[in-house]
Amino acid sequence: xxxxxxxxxxxxxxxxxxxxxxxxxLLTQADGFQILFYRSLSLCxxxxxxxxxxxxxxxxxxxxxxxxDDFKMGxxxxxxxxxxxxxxxxxxxxSTLFILSATPFLAAVIGLVWIDEKPKRITWVAMIFAAFGIxxxxxxxxxxxxxxGNIMALLSATFFALMLVSARKSGKQDVxxxxxxxxxxxxxxxALATIVTGAGFVLISRDLIIILIMGAxxxxxxxxFVTWGxxxxxAAEVSLLVLIExxxxxxxxxxxxxxxxxxxxxxxxxxxxxxxxxxxxxSA
Numbered sequence: 001x002x003x004x005x006x007x008x009x010x011x012x013x014x015x016x017x018x019x020x021x022x023x024x025x026l027l028t029q030a031d032g033f034q035i036l037f038y039r040s041l042s043l044c045x046x047x048x049x050x051x052x053x054x055x056x057x058x059x060x061x062x063x064x065x066x067x068x069d070d071f072k073m074g075x076x077x078x079x080x081x082x083x084x085x086x087x088x089x090x091x092x093x094x095s096t097l098f099i100l101s102a103t104p105f106l107a108a109v110i111g112l113v114w115i116d117e118k119p120k121r122i123t124w125v126a127m128i129f130a131a132f133g134i135x136x137x138x139x140x141x142x143x144x145x146x147x148x149g150n151i152m153a154l155l156s157a158t159f160f161a162l163m164l165v166s167a168r169k170s171g172k173q174d175v176x177x178x179x180x181x182x183x184x185x186x187x188x189x190x191a192l193a194t195i196v197t198g199a200g201f202v203l204i205s206r207d208l209i210i211i212l213i214m215g216a217x218x219x220x221x222x223x224x225f226v227t228w229g230x231x232x233x234x235a236a237e238v239s240l241l242v243l244i245e246x247x248x249x250x251x252x253x254x255x256x257x258x259x260x261x262x263x264x265x266x267x268x269x270x271x272x273x274x275x276x277x278x279x280x281x282x283s284a
Contacts, residue, residue: 006232010241013225016217018248021093023214024085025253030207031199032086037190038208039215040081044183046220051176054228066177069170073163074181080159081186083152091149094250094261095137098269099153101246101276102130104239106161115169126279133271140264174227183215240280243273 001009027035052062087096105127111117138150163182167175194201203211222245230238246269253259261269 001232003232006229007241009225009229010233010238011244013222013229014242014244015248016225017219017222018245019252020214020218021088021097021249022252022256023210023218024088025093025257025259026210027207030203030211032089033190033193033197034199034203035211036082036085036186037194038211040183040186040190042212042215043220044180044187046216047176047180047183047224050224051180066181069166069172070177070181073166073175073178074185076159076163076166077178077182078185078189080156080163081182082189083156083159087149087152087156089149091146091153092265093253093259094265094269095150096153097246097249098265098272099134099137099150100157100160101243101272102134103157103160104276104279105130106158107164110161110165111168114165122282123279126275130272130275133268133275136264136268140262173231176224176227179223240277243276246273
């Protein structure tokens with residue numbers, strides 16, 4: 001595959017993922033754990049199918065190939081996915097995605113502590129600006145009583161960062177195995193919580209269809225495309241390209257549902273996105 005084609009695939013994957021916020025806003029009755037359960041079902045199916053097709057193996061062989069590294073990535077992803085769902089439910093789409101954009105910086109800190117991967121000086125400079133952007137949104141979230149959602153977004157970014165460091169430490173070329181296990185763990189978490197809370201598994205058909213589409217196309221195909229193209233593009237460039245999710249994500253709810261961004265979200269989001277661009281540009 002040419003680099004140009006790989007870049008197009010990564011951008012396409014990021015675009016698929018950017019619709020998740022809109023899907024979440026279109027739901028009317030489903031609660032967080034019901035969303036997590038059904039979304040993860042379709043996610044696991046699509047990731048398993050794509051993994052088997054890419055690796056040209058049978059489903060049984062795919063399952064046998066899963067190892068301890070996939071388990072660690074899956075556990076981190078399950079926590080990230082869970083926090084992500086509740087972030088979307090309890091704060092704005094813009095705040096969630098902009099805070100998640102800080103994932104590369106959190107990965108740098110975790111990498112330093114866990115695998116002694118020393119970040120360059122520019123990383124710390126960019127991180128300071130990103131922290132300021134996050135502070136602006138968290139401060140506004142406190143005033144709007146959306147602190148829980150912003151905290152969930154920050155926790156989700158932390159767990160995503162933990163997954164990235166786990167993947168780097170394992171040396172794996174893609175995270176499809178870890179993504180499959182992450183979805184599997186989310187199915188278990190969602191099912192257990194739904195039973196304990198008494199919410200039940202019955203949803204109106206409209207919500208169910210939206211959730212299944214979200215899991216299959218918004219996340220499953222999105223992640224598959226990004227990891228596919230990432231094999232042919234330098235990691236720094238991939239980090240920059242996937243920002244399309246954070247750029248487009250808040251736009252869809254605004255266009256279709258009128259969920260506009262606040263001035264603080266725009267300033268904070270631009271600060272974080274600029275920090276990531278700065279980090280990628282000078283750390284490559």
